[in-house]
Amino acid sequence: SAVISQKPSRDICQRGTSLTIQCQVDSQVTMMFWYRQQPGQSLTLIATANQGSEATYESGFVIDKFPISRPNLTFSTLTVSNMSPEDSSIYLCSVLQGREQYFGPGTRLTVT
Amino acid sequence: GQQVMQIPQYQHVQEGEDFTTYCNSSTTLSNIQWYKQRPGGHPVFLIQLVKSGEVKKQKRLTFQFGEAKKNSSLHITATQTTDVGTYFCAGDPGASKIIFGSGTRLSIRP
Numbered sequence: 001s002a003v004i005s006q007k008p009s010r011d012i013c014q015r016g017t018s019l020t021i022q023c024q025v026d027s028q029v030t031m032m033f034w035y036r037q038q039p040g041q042s043l044t045l046i047a048t049a050n051q052g053s054e055a056t057y058e059s060g061f062v063i064d065k066f067p068i069s070r071p072n073l074t075f076s077t078l079t080v081s082n083m084s085p086e087d088s089s090i091y092l093c094s095v096l097q098g099r100e101q102y103f104g105p106g107t108r109l110t111v112t
Numbered sequence: 113g114q115q116v117m118q119i120p121q122y123q124h125v126q127e128g129e130d131f132t133t134y135c136n137s138s139t140t141l142s143n144i145q146w147y148k149q150r151p152g153g154h155p156v157f158l159i160q161l162v163k164s165g166e167v168k169k170q171k172r173l174t175f176q177f178g179e180a181k182k183n184s185s186l187h188i189t190a191t192q193t194t195d196v197g198t199y200f201c202a203g204d205p206g207a208s209k210i211i212f213g214s215g216t217r218l219s220i221r222p
Contacts, residue, residue, distance in 0.1 A: 033209070042200060043155065043212040092154060101145065101202075101210060103154040 002027055002097045004104035012110045013083055020079045021107045023093035028073035031096040034066070036089045037106070043092065049076050083111045114139050116203045118213040126221045131188040133216035135201035142206040144177055144184045149215075150197040193220050 003026040013019050023032065034046040047055045047068055055068040069077045080087050090106045115138045125131055135144065143162045147155040159168055161177035161184060168175045174187045184201055201213040 035212075040217075042214050045209060045211070048209055099143075099160050100157045102157065106154050 001100070002029065002095050002102040004093060004095060004102055006093060006104040006107050008107060009105065010108040010110075012112060015084050015111055017083055018079055018081045019083065019109060020077050021091055021093075021109075023076045023078070023104055025074045025095050027097070029095040029097055030073070032070065032076045033094040033096070033101075034068065034076075034078045035092045035094060035103075037092060038089045046078070046091075080109065083109075085111045087111050114203075114205055114211055116201060116211050116213040118199075118201060118216050120216055121214065122217045122219070124219045124221065125191055127193060128190050131191050131195070131218055133186050133199050133201075133218075135184040135186075135203075135213050137182045137203045137205075137211075139203075139205050140181050141203040142181075143204045144181075145202045145204070145210065146175055146184075146186055147200045147202060147212075148197050149200065153197075155200060188218075191218070191220055193222055196220050 005024045007022045032049045035043040036046055037043045045058050046061045047057045049055045049068045049070040051070050051073050065081050067079045088111045090108050092106045093104045095102050118135050143160055145160045146158040148158055149155045159175050164181050165179045166177040172189045176185045188195055198215045198217045200215045202210040204210055
């Protein structure tokens with residue numbers, strides 16, 4: 001099974017600033033995903049990030065707000081840009097390995 | 113758009129009672145997965161069902177995939193306090209991405 005780490009684990013940010021979340025996987029994976037989970041809610045897919053290609057964003061999410069990098073098969077970053085309190089959430093990266101999807105521990109973001 | 117709904121939203125049971133959560137997709141799925149998320153934790157993969165009508169068991173947990181591959185259920189027999197958490201189904205409509213259901217939060221009275 002894939003082991004995933006995320007940095008930072010949590011942060012409190014001021015509105016208007018940006019935060020970059022890092023996701024590191026202990027093995028090479030083709031498909032990585034970024035999700036958002038608001039407290040007590042389900043997971044919402046933000047985008048799919050494949051190495052060597054532009055990220056594919058889901059409806060309601062745009063690259064200018066959530067730029068993603070995928071420089072290699074073990075690493076990805078998600079930036080939350082120009083933050084507002086509505087961006088307060090847990091952000092999780094995930095990888096698909098075989099038929100199983102593994103999640104990182106998440107980054108808890110609070111925007112004040 | 114594609115939606116995956118779960119019922120009930122919450123379930124509070126006495127320890128030892130059974131628990132069932134149901135998952136329904138608006139579209140046919142190539143497979144369905146189930147995850148458990150403990151309070152404060154991240155989702156953990158439990159199982160994947162692929163075949164129409166498939167039934168799989170993991171100890172006290174029984175997973176079923178509907179004949180039309182649009183619904184699924186998870187049944188827990190004789191719940192224990194360690195079963196507490198939110199159970200999510202997640203459907204793959206065949207686009208190599210997972211759509212998560214709304215989740216069922218299970219709480220247990222000891």
